[in-house]
Amino acid sequence: MRPAPFDYVRPASAAEAVWALAGAHTAGREARVLAGGQSLVPLLNRRAVRPDLIVDLGRVPALSGIRAGRRGIRIGALTPHATVERSTDTELHRRLPVLPEAAALIGQLPVRVRGTVGGSLAHADPAAEWCLLAVLLSAELTLLGPDGRRVVGADAFLRGRHRTALRPAEILVEVGFPAAEPAAALVEYAAQPGRIPEVAAAAALVLDADGRIGSARLALAGPLERPMRIPAAEALLIGVRPGRESFAAAAAKAARITGASGDLGTLAAVLLRRALAESAARAAVLAPVRRERMELVPV
Numbered sequence: 001m002r003p004a005p006f007d008y009v010r011p012a013s014a015a016e017a018v019w020a021l022a023g024a025h026t027a028g029r030e031a032r033v034l035a036g037g038q039s040l041v042p043l044l045n046r047r048a049v050r051p052d053l054i055v056d057l058g059r060v061p062a063l064s065g066i067r068a069g070r071r072g073i074r075i076g077a078l079t080p081h082a083t084v085e086r087s088t089d090t091e092l093h094r095r096l097p098v099l100p101e102a103a104a105l106i107g108q109l110p111v112r113v114r115g116t117v118g119g120s121l122a123h124a125d126p127a128a129e130w131c132l133l134a135v136l137l138s139a140e141l142t143l144l145g146p147d148g149r150r151v152v153g154a155d156a157f158l159r160g161r162h163r164t165a166l167r168p169a170e171i172l173v174e175v176g177f178p179a180a181e182p183a184a185a186l187v188e189y190a191a192q193p194g195r196i197p198e199v200a201a202a203a204a205l206v207l208d209a210d211g212r213i214g215s216a217r218l219a220l221a222g223p224l225e226r227p228m229r230i231p232a233a234e235a236l237l238i239g240v241r242p243g244r245e246s247f248a249a250a251a252a253k254a255a256r257i258t259g260a261s262g263d264l265g266t267l268a269a270v271l272l273r274r275a276l277a278e279s280a281a282r283a284a285v286l287a288p289v290r291r292e293r294m295e296l297v298p299v
């Protein structure tokens, strides 16, 4: 099938894109932003969406790029998955190695070369890796609209299956991951290789100097309307030693709370346990480094 006819503009700046979207909205016309086209083009071809106007962000290079610094990792909305996957930025790998690792799990190479981080977040597929990590790591999304910029937390941005806090004339400009969680890990199961996963789980643990869990983040995606952190399961982990039993108890509780049942529930519990184990292994490697640094502080 071919798309229904639409008008097309390719603005040179983010402000021009917003202006085009606002003009369409005021005139009562439906407009859609085009980024990598990996989700939107199939929808257009099936005529599942029939916008009057397409606003192509492809000529707005300012929206692309990775900035890693003291304020965390900031990724421009138009940055392709493959750019994150292949990034050689040492700060990115030191602070959040899970970001390039997760990017490498998305689809197959052509999808990762064209598809963008912002497109994935705006598309808000309940199982998308970027959405899961945004929730796990309390990411902040910067949106630009006719009234200027606003920053929205990932939890408030992702409202449900393909539903976000984006207003009709707004675009997503960048996503910021403020939390340095070097031990974060993501594991997933996809029934078909190169497809979006059925279930994905992510965890980020920090160990205290005595090897107990000092802080825990745990999140699940796939069987839910949107990715969710599970604070009651996280609370079970605080102050305990990482291990099979504590992880199994937290994972079982998390799967129960999210309502994942049957095979999906079992799969969710297994993946949550594995994400915790991977994160704990990383945290254990990092813990002595932190202790060494503390000892080096002059008194």
Ligand SMILES: Cc1cc2nc3c(=O)[nH]c(=O)nc-3n(C[C@H](O)[C@H](O)[C@H](O)COP(=O)(O)OP(=O)(O)OC[C@H]3O[C@@H](n4cnc5c(N)ncnc54)[C@H](O)[C@@H]3O)c2cc1C
Pocket: 032, 033, 034, 035, 036, 037, 038, 039, 040, 041, 057, 077, 078, 105, 106, 107, 108, 111, 114, 115, 116, 117, 118, 119, 120, 122, 123, 125, 127, 128, 129, 130, 166, 170, 171, 172, 173, 194, 195, 196, 197
């Ligand atoms: C075969 C295949 C396998 C895939 N596997 C996975 C997978 O394993 N994991 C995964 O997460 N995804 C997967 N995807 C989806 C892929 O990651 C897409 O890249 C992503 O969902 C959308 O990104 P895009 O840049 O292509 O956005 P587009 O398709 O261009 O846009 C998607 C939606 O977001 C909106 N949008 C895009 N950018 C912005 C912006 N900056 N501001 C506001 N709105 C915006 C568009 O209007 C549209 O509604 C797969 C896709 C295919 C075709």
